Amino acid sequence: MTAVGSLREQILRLTAVGALGTVDRAVSPVHELAAIAHKADLSGGPALLFRNVGKHSARVVVGTDSSRERVASALGVELSKLTERYASALTSPITPTEISVGPVHERVFIGDAVDxxxxxxxxxxxxxxxxxxxxGIVTAVHPVTGERNLSYHxxxxxxxxxxxxxxxxxxxxxxxxAYEDSNQPMPVSIILGVDxxxxxxxxxxxxxxxxxxxxxGISGGLRCRPEELVRGVTNDLMVPAHAEIVIEGHVMPHLRGDEGPFAEFAGFYKGTSPRHVVHVDAVTHRTDPIYQGLxxxxxxxxxxxxxxxEPAMLTAMRGGIPEIRAINVTGGGLNKFHVVVALEKKHSGDGKDAIVAAFAAHRDVKLVVVVDHEVDPFDHVAVERAIATRFRADEDLVVISGGRGNPVDTLLTSVGTTARMGMDATAPLKGQTDLPERAMIPGASEVDLAEWLSCSTDSTSHDEDQTAVDATTRTAENTKDN
Ligand SMILES: Cc1cc2nc3c(=O)[nH]c(=O)nc-3n(C[C@H](O)[C@H](O)[C@H](O)COP(=O)(O)O)c2cc1C
Ligand SMILES: [Mn+2]
Structure with a gap:
């Protein structure tokens, strides 16, 4: 399957796999929509398309990218290949193409027509x-070098x-x-509603x-074809032709104004502080726009x-330790602070070195767990089992205090430092171990359960069906006990 080409195509793909819910009841954009989205997010619910939001004609979508599965599906890759696809987009970006017209300009409001x-x-x-x-994704271009950037703000x-x-x-x-140095406003375009x-x-x-x-170029690499861009209506910035909405404006030099309070991603409020001021010059959108909430x-x-x-850390860590097979920057660690590293250990020191490599690869990392490569770093139970059976705190724990912490962390010291912890949950190498041999059943890994279960062919009697159900239940229970 190929990657989607727009937010609309992604919504269709979500619908096709039953991962989109639609809400037709009237919903307020003040708290109510967020409350419903929050509930869906917490419960692993579907992406939501709200079709009746306040007095607005635009629809609102949230949750299109709430899980790795949804992202992999939008990119058209296997889940297990997501990080590798991303890593290759970083090393082999695809140059965008510029086209003359795009749906993002179907409606144009300039100057006082903007509200x-x-x-x-x-x-x-x-x-x-x-x-x-x-x-909102903000794009701008350096006034001297012409280098372009995209980032969230x-x-x-x-x-x-x-x-x-x-x-x-x-x-x-x-x-x-660079703009402020020459007392010039910085032109920006704010991109809303993309895949x-x-x-x-x-x-x-x-x-x-x-x-x-x-x-x-990276988004082109992620979708394996060039991004299609159109030029702005009041500035020269290039924006995705298939975006839902674009706000064009400029950020004033030497001017700040109050912003806040705002609940940041770690779940705590940031108070009011002086921030950059944007004046809006134009709003463009599709005929029937979909606003993307987050x-x-x-x-x-x-x-x-x-x-x-993940791809950035993987690439950086492999530079020093090629035996690193996979990493998971975990959801429970706010996708930022905790990393599980799967390592094909070749030397007794590899586990500890992998901890050091993970801290070096990203300064936000506070906890690293290193497991052997046959442990799936995305399987929380398997990782905990590795800690239970292969980790001894007096020898396998590393604690480093006094490094720079992320400002959203409420546990930082008064000078902004944090502590980092690494757990080496890899087994000792063969020949250097006094760990008992792991019990194995010959042939167990080759068993295909379906081949062994007697199930509903036309000739089976009801009794046989029931036996099969009992056997299945027992097998499931045994698996749970282990
Ligand atoms: C949803 C979201 C919101 C963000 N909000 C902000 C923000 O308000 N201000 C900011 O400077 N960075 C924010 N960031 C972080 C940057 O946008 C992000 O790190 C980006 O990749 C930086 O790109 P750059 O390396 O090109 O500067 C946010 C990131 C995300 C995903
Ligand atoms: Mn950048």
């Missing part, structure tokens, strides 16, 4: 300062044509500084790609933020 209040921009948490654009709506934007020191900030390849490309951070590496701290946000770290 951000027309869009169903959501208010999420109880004490959030008001409506926030949380899934939350934006608080402050008026019909005004936003406050949070720009922490990364690539967009570097571009902004998984674009969303995950925009989430690729500077630790994975240097400044100047074009995120549109709940702070949801599985979807954590995945958008965290999944891009």
């Amino acid at each position: 951000l209040g027309e869009l169903p921009i959501l208010t999420h948490f109880e004490h959030d300062g008001g409506p926030y654009i949380t899934s 939350r934006m608080q709506v402050k008026g019909p044509r005004e936003l406050r934007m949070v720009i922490v020191p990364r690539h967009l900030h570097r571009i902004y500084e 998984a390849p674009l969303r995950f490309a925009a989430g690729t951070s500077g630790s994975a790609i240097p400044f100047g590496a074009d995120e549109y 709940l702070s701290g949801s599985m979807e946000q954590l995945l958008l933020m965290g999944l891009p770290n």
Whole structure:
């Protein structure tokens, strides 16, 4: 299967596999929609398409990228190949093509015709300062070098044509500084309503790609064909032709205004602080636009933020330790702080070195668990079992204190430092072990259960059916006990 080509195609694909729920009842964009989305997110529910949101004609979709399965399906890859596809998009990006017209320009509002209040921009948490654009991808170009960037920035709506934007020191900030140095406003386009390849490309951070590496090339690499871009109506920035909505504007130099409060991804409020000020010049959208919502701290946000770290870390770690087979930056660790590493151990020191490599590969990592390569790092029970049977805290635990922590971590010291922990849950190498041999049943791994079960062919009697059911139940119970 090939990758989808737009948010609409992704919604169709979700529908086809029964992973889309539609909501026709009237829903308020203030808290109510977020509450429903939150419930679906917590319970592993479907992506949701809301067709009747407040006074708005636009529909709202949330949760299109809430799980690895959904992302793999949108990209048209096997789940087990997701990280590898991403890694190859990073090393072999595909240059975008520029086309002259695209559906994102079916409706155009310029200057005083713009009213951000027309869009169903959501208010999420109880004490959030008001409506926030949380899934907007911001593109800008460096005024001197011409290098382009795509990144996410939350934006608080402050008026019909005004936003406050949070720009922490990364690539967009570097571009902004160049404009500010010459006292010029920075033109930006804010892209809303795109599919998984674009969303995950925009989430690729500077630790994975240097400044100047074009995120549109990565989205092309993720979908295995070039991104199609159209030029803005009030600026020269290129935007995806098939996006649902684009907001064009400029970020003022030497001007800051209040932004906040806002519930950040770790689930705590960030108070009010001075942030960048955006003036909006135009809004363009498809005839019948779909606004893409995103709940702070949801599985979807954590995945958008965290999944891009996986290929980057994998590539960095393999540079030093080629025996690293797979990694899982886990959902429970907010897709950021915890990593399970599957290692084909060749030397007694490999486990500890893999811990060091993981800390070096990403500064946010606080917990590393290293397991042997036959343990699936995505199988939580198998990982815990490896800890139970192959990890002894007095020898296999590494604790490093005093490193830089992530600012959203509420447990940082007064000078912003954190502690890191590594657990080497690999078995000692053969010949150096006094671990007892693992009990095996000859032939067990080759058994295909279906071949052995007597099941409902026409000739089987009811009694035989019942025996098969009993046997199945017993087998299932035995598996559970183990
Ligand atoms: C949903 C989401 C929201 C984010 N919000 C912000 C934000 O408000 N401000 C910010 O500077 N970074 C934010 N980030 C992080 C950056 O957008 C992200 O790290 C991006 O990959 C940085 O790209 P860059 O390396 O090109 O600068 C957010 C990321 C995600 C996934
Ligand atoms: Mn970048």
